Amino acid sequence: MSTQNVSEFLTAVKNDEQLRQKLKDAVDLDGYTYVAQDRGYNFTTEELRIEISKMSEQEVAEIVNPGITSWGHIESQ
Numbered sequence: 001m002s003t004q005n006v007s008e009f010l011t012a013v014k015n016d017e018q019l020r021q022k023l024k025d026a027v028d029l030d031g032y033t034y035v036a037q038d039r040g041y042n043f044t045t046e047e048l049r050i051e052i053s054k055m056s057e058q059e060v061a062e063i064v065n066p067g068i069t070s071w072g073h074i075e076s077q
Contacts, residue, residue, distance in 0.1 A: 002043040002047045005047075006048055006051040008041065009036045009041040010051070012039070019035070020063075022035050023035055029049055029052075033045040033048055
C-alpha cells in the first residue's frame with residue numbers, strides 16, 4: 001500500500017503547482033516525506049527513496065524541476 005501512496009504522491013506533485021512550491025523548501029527526501037504526510041500520504045522516506053530510484057533521471061527532473069529537462073541524452077560532437 002505504501003508504494004501506491006508514493007506513486008499517488010509523485011503523480012500529485014506533477015500536477016499540483018502549490019505542492020511543487022512547498023517541495024522547493026524541502027532540502028532532502030525527509031522534507032519531501034514530511035510534506036507528503038502533511039498532505040495525507042502515508043509512506044516512509046526509505047519507501048520514497050526506493051520508488052525514486054526506479055525512475056529515470058528525466059522523470060525525477062520533471063518532479064523536482066518541472067520545465068527543466070535533463071540534457072544527459074545530448075552528446076557533444
